[in-house]
Amino acid sequence: MSRTADTVEIREDEVALLVGHGSRREKSNEQVRELAAGLEGRLGVPVDAAFLELAEPSIPEAIDGLAHSTSRLTLVPLSLFAASHVKNDLPLAVDRARAEHPGVRFHAGGHLGIHPAILDLLDDRAATVEAELGIDREDDDVAVVICARGSSDPDSNADVHKLARLLYEGREFSRVEAGFIGVTEPLLDEVLHDLAKARPDAVVVLPYMLGDGVLTGRIRDGADEFDEEYPYVDAAAGDPLGTDSRLLDVLSDRWQEARTDSVDMSCDTCKYKVELDGYEEDTGGARAMLRAMTHQQAHEDRENVDDEPHAHDAPGTHIAVCTNQTCAADGAPAVLEKLRQAARDADADVHVTRSSCFDQCGDGPIVAQYPDGVWYGGCEGEDAERIVSAAERDRIVSELVHQTL
Structure with a gap:
């Protein structure tokens, strides 16, 4: 058992839930389950796997299945960075669980x-590529690029740069740079071409990904294209993090932090908490909700893209119901279920989900209709059919309108 498990009291009825993103590639989902099994052996408590999207069980489904047999449940996200899933989706799931399972x-x-x-894992990944290329960082000029997915969250992107600097410190690399495969800059191609000007002997590209999916393939392709374009530089990409046992060390620490209520989030640089230059419109609960739904819509719009790992079936309308404490007490869970039932009964092109607080406490339950930017207030279960019917006809229920954005 790890040092983490040795330092805390473990109750027999305690369980943990490892939360992965979810993928249409079952191999990626199996990696999450493999890590969950490894973490169970490390912690000495039962550990199940759940997914944010695209795979089953969902977080609510997993919690509902575990809550009847435990008095303590710790959710640990298998997420590389703190972006919207960690900052919004996971806390929302926990709030819902606390409301529905007060005994846990x-x-x-x-x-x-x-x-x-x-950092040790990345160092080893780089050493493996060096060995394949027949180079030695102590004798040759070796540069490294840590290539991440890229995010619209500045915290997430900043952590990639910090990771690159820490990998550089104390090691014999000539340079370690951060790059991204999409969403933000600098893109991998830009970083590689910039490195070529310094004429290193080799460039090692490290995919900062958990699974070996589409984006990892694009990173490898980028490294291969660079290797062909610059014959005086040997270049190759390494493997993603995968299910390396060192991830269990990190997850064990995150589990201990969670169950002792000592999680330290980056609130001072969180675009949902403070106004950051360029991200002012994302600040606040309502803006966070709209940002999250815009993010989901962007994924949904890719449904016809081949091998797109984040594709969804795109709904015409997205309806979100606030299920935070005040709205929940006013009957939001019942409204949510009525809306879902109405959408199913009408076979409507409407996607109904939970959401976090809209900062309209006392006027709920609040129901938001997107992309129309309409908020309904004081909703009841009997309003569900009217809301869904209006959404299908590209209309709104005027007497329920609380405000518009």
Whole structure:
């Protein structure tokens, strides 16, 4: 058992839930389950796997299945960085669980983040590529690029740069740079071409990904294209993090932090908490909700893209119901279920989900209709059919309108 499990009291009825993103590639989902099994052996408590989207069980389904047999449940996200899933989706799931299972004590863990074990893992990934290329960082000029997915969250992107600097410190690399495969800059191609000007002997590209999916393939393709374009530089990409046992070291620490209520989030640089230059419109609960739904819609719009790992079936209308404490007490869970039933009965092109607080406490239950930007207030279950019917006809229920955005 790890040092983490040795330092805390473990109750027999305690369980943990490892939360992965979810993928249409079953191999990626199996990696999450493999890590969950490894973490169970490490912690000495039952550990199940759940997914944010695209795979089953969902977080609510997993919690509902575990809550009857435990008094303490700790959720640990298998997320590299703190972006919207960790900052919004996971806390929302925990709030819902606390409301629906008052007899269970819930804890939410932090993302993997920056950790010595991950730095060691990246160092080993780089050494493997060096050996394949027949080079030695002590004798040759070796540059490294850590390539991440890229995010619209500045915290997430900043952590990639911090990771790159920490990998550089104390090691014999000539340079370690951060790059991204999409969403933000600098893109991998830009970083590689910039490195070529310094004429290193070799460039090692490290995919900062958990699974070996579409994006990892694009990173490998980028490294291969660079290798062909610059014959005086040897270049190759390494493997993603995968299910390396060192990830269990990190997850064990995040589990302990969660169950002792000592999770330290980056609130001072969180675009949902404070106004950051360029991200002012994302600040606040309502803006966070709209940002999350816009993010989901962007994924849904990719449904016809081949091999798109984040594709969804795109709904015409997205309806979100606030299920935070005040709205929940006013009957939001019943409204949510009525809306879902109405959408099913009408076979409507409407997607109904839960959401976090809209900052309209006391006027709920609040129901938001997107992309129309309409909020309904004081909703009841009997309003569900009218809301869904209006959404299908591209209309709104005027007498329920609380405000518009």
